[in-house]
Amino acid sequence: MDDVLRILIHGASGRMGQALLRLAAENPALGVVAAVTHRRPVARVVQGVAHFAASELHGVPAFDVAIDFSLPAGFDPILALCLERKVALVSGTTGLSEAQRGALQAAADSIPVVWASNFSLGVAVLAELVERAAAALQGWDCDIVEAHHVHKQDAPSGTALTLGQGAQAAGAAPRYASLRAGDIVGEHLVQFTGPGERLELIHRASNRDIFARGALHAAQRLAGKSPGLYRVRDLLD
Template identity: 70%
Template sequence: MDAHPPVRLLIHGATGRMGQALLRLCREETTGCEVVAAVARRVDTRVVDGVPRFTAAELSGVPAFDVAIDFSLPEGFDAILALCVARGTALVSGTTGLSDAQKAALDAASTTIPLAWASNFSLGVAVLHDLVERAAKLLPGWDCDIVEAHHTRKLDAPSGTALTLGTAAQAGGADPHYASIRAGDIVGEHLVQFAAAGERIELVHRATNRDIFARGALHAAARLNARAPGRYRVADLL
């Protein structure tokens, strides 16, 4: 029996930290995926390691692909979503800081294409999300605080992951408060604390290597390919 052909990927935000990790993992590891195009705001070299590169202004001219993986900025998000809808291809996005209008556009697009948006593609955070909601339900009236720490180049605060965890806390009945730290080269740390008189509970996830997010996004892309239209969670795909 012939092996399945590789999933053809478009990497959007290719020169960012996540974009670079995705390109390296596709080059170095067996992922079941093949990068056919890389897109960035600016391109200095047209082909790198056999992958053609395109500027954001040239997005409409990229070759055929099965799934786009987007780790860019909110100002670049509309164009990649529109391209996926126009071509009927899947989208995996980890771009945070989206506006309400952009979130609504995601919902609308999910009626015609399969897509997965997540603030964090690690399995550990998916588990943490579940634990936070369960703790909030079991601890009514306790104070809930979410503290997140990232590298100094991260622009949005609180992080998308912190807000997602806050949504889980609210689903359990808590009223979360947020604090953000930007320091050094911290990959990502999230602490959810529940406190009452005389005691507190801390739920923590620490990422020490960005590759966990990139691998999660690649796994999601491979599993999202050829799915029916809809919005999928990380837990649905990993």
């Protein structure tokens, strides 16, 4: 059992938390030692996993990496706990304030951390390809078109904005378009258009489990690394 990665899941009652619990249970290399929820859990142990309320965070057992998909209000305590115990943090919590982003950056001096708006491994590769294309195709039009389900509130999506930031840093001037329709999980098209030709880079998500799988992959690669702020694509190999 010494080679099993001990994981704490913070935000375990949410959709991502539930997916993380389910998928981690299928991987013998992973062991969830604690699941933390905002409210007091109805049962202390569920399918072999100990459950804790957020107010009981400091009582959780030893762990190697925390995976956090909670709310901004819960981010500071889990970051503080990881710093206190000198363990890695994987976070996909969105809506962080500038102060919280600064705290995350400062924490990277002491522990390995990764934050991402999208943990899909395919999107991580897409981001790298977009930057390479933008740098090589100077002066070409750059358009980012994203599509999601009708219930998604923000537009453009966080992933589209991240892709656009990478393209802009490489010299492009991205424009955005958004579509909200049906039950689309997530699609992102980055199009570069020049005289007489067009390059399209596309990622389509058909199942939300890809985000949980990506977070678990990142956790396995991040644990034991030197302190620093990592991107998902830094953890692909």
